[in-house]
Amino acid sequence: MKERGIRAVLKTLHINKYFGEDHVLKDINFEMDAGEIVVIVGPSGSGKSTFLRTMNVLERPTSGDILFMDESILYKKINEKKVHKKGKELTPTRTEIGMVFQSFNLFPHKTVLQNVVEGPLFVRKYEKEQATKEGESLLEKVGLLEKKNQYPDALSGGQQQRVAIARALAMNPKLMLFDEPTSALDPELIGEVLNVIKKLAKEGMTMVIVTHEMNFARNLADRIIFMDQGKIVRNASPKEFFNSTENKRINQFLANIDRG
Amino acid sequence: MEIFKDYIQNFLPSLLAGAGITIQLTIIAFTIALFVGLLAAFGRLSSNKIMSNFFGFYISALRGTPFFVQLMFIYFGLPDIGIELTAFQAAIIGLALNKSAYLAEIYRAGIQAIPKGQIEAGKAIGMKYSGIMRRIILPQAIKNELPSIGNMAILCLKNSSIAAVITVGEIMYQGQILASTTFRHLEVFTIVAVIYWILHYPLKLAVDYFEGKGNKSSVKDATY
Ligand SMILES: Nc1ncnc2c1ncn2[C@@H]1O[C@H](COP(=O)(O)OP(=O)(O)OP(=O)(O)O)[C@@H](O)[C@H]1O
C-alpha cells in the first residue's frame, strides 16, 4: 500500500494561459497528493503539454497560481506584494521536480553518465565520487550501466529515454513529469520505457504522465484527467473513467485511440 | 632557375622576419577576437534592448565598412582624440575588432541552431541560464561552428597583410620594400604569396578535419 494524502504536493489555482489570442488553459484547478500517479489524456492541442509545462514553469501561466509543497512556484512576496519569480529564483523548485520530454533532450556532447551527473554535480554541487556512485546506481536501475561511457547518439530511442529518466531521477525529485515519454519511440521500444516508469510507481514516486498508452494508464494511474480545449473535462479513477459513457468527447477520443 | 635561387636567398631573410610578425599579429588578434566575439554575440542575443542594439550596431559597423578604412581610422584617426597607438598595436586592435564582429555572427548562428529542448532540459534539472549557456549550449555551438571559426582564422591571417599600409613590418610590408628597391616585383610577390599559402595550410587542414568530423555522423546515419 502506498502512503496517501499526506498533503497536496501540487496544487494549481485557477490557472489560465494565453498564447497571444489563443486561450490554451482555461481556469484549471487541480490538486495531487504525495505518491499519486495522475495520467493526463486528451486530443491533440487540448493543452496537455502546456499544462504539464506550467508545473515546473517552462511555461508561465498568464494568471492563477501554482503551489508546490504549499509554496507558490510563480510568485514571491515583497512587502506583502506578489512579485513574479524570475530566472534563478525558479531553479530551487525545478531541482525538486523532474521532467522527461517526448524528444529525450539528452545532452549530445556528454556521455550517458555525464548526462546523469550533470545536475548533481553542477546544481546540487555534490562531490564527484558521490555523484558518480549514485549516477551509476541509477543507470543500473534503468538497465543501462554498461552504456555509461557511450554518447547518446549511439543509443536507441528507448535507451535514450531511459537515460533521460535517470538524469531526472538523479536530482532526487519529489515529483516527476512525463510528456508523452513513448510517443517518439518505435513500438518495440515502448515497453522498456514503460517498465521503468512502472518500477518508479512501485517505489511510490509521485508522477504526472501525459500519454496515449491507454492500457498503461488503466493499470498504473490512480487518477485519469481528460483535457479538451484547455479544460479539465473529467477527473476520475481509471475504473470510472473507462466505464463512463456519458461524455461524447471522451467516447470519441477512446474510440479513436482503439482504432489507432 | 639559378637566378631565382639567388632571389630567394636575397629576399628570404627579411620576408621570413616579416612572416614572424604576421604570425604574431594573427595569433594575438584572433585570440582577442575569439573572446570579444563571444561577448558581442551574447550582447546581441541579450534580452536587454540597449545591449542588443549596441552590439547590433557594433557588429554592423565592423562588417559593413572596409577593414582598410577601419585600420586607417584607428591608426591615423584616433590620435586626433588623444589615443596614440603604435602601428603594431593599431593593427592588433583593428584586426581583433574586425574579426570579432564576424565571429559574433558565427557564434550567434551556432547558439541559435541548438534545439530549444537543450535549454529546457537544462532548466528542468535546475540549471541557471549562465550554466546552461556555458555547459550545454556553447560547447555544442562552438563544436558545430569550428569549420567557420577556422575559416575566419584563415581570413584573419590574410587580412593581416593590410597592416602593411600602416607600416607594420609584416611580410607584405617587407615585400613592398624589397620590390621597390630591387624592382623584382614578380619574384618578390611570388615568394610572398607562397609564404602566405604555407602559413594558411595548417589552418586549412584543421578546417578539413573539423568538417570531416561534422559530416561523418551524417554519412554514417545515411548508410546505416
Ligand atoms: N509556444 C507556443 N506558442 C504558441 N502557441 C502554442 C505554444 N505551445 C502550444 N501552443 C498552442 O497551444 C495549444 C495547446 O498545445 P499543447 O501542446 O499544450 O497541446 P497538447 O494537448 O500537448 O497536444 P499534443 O497531444 O499534440 O501534444 C495548441 O493549440 C498549440 O498550438
Ligand SMILES: [Mg+2]
Ligand atoms: Mg503535447
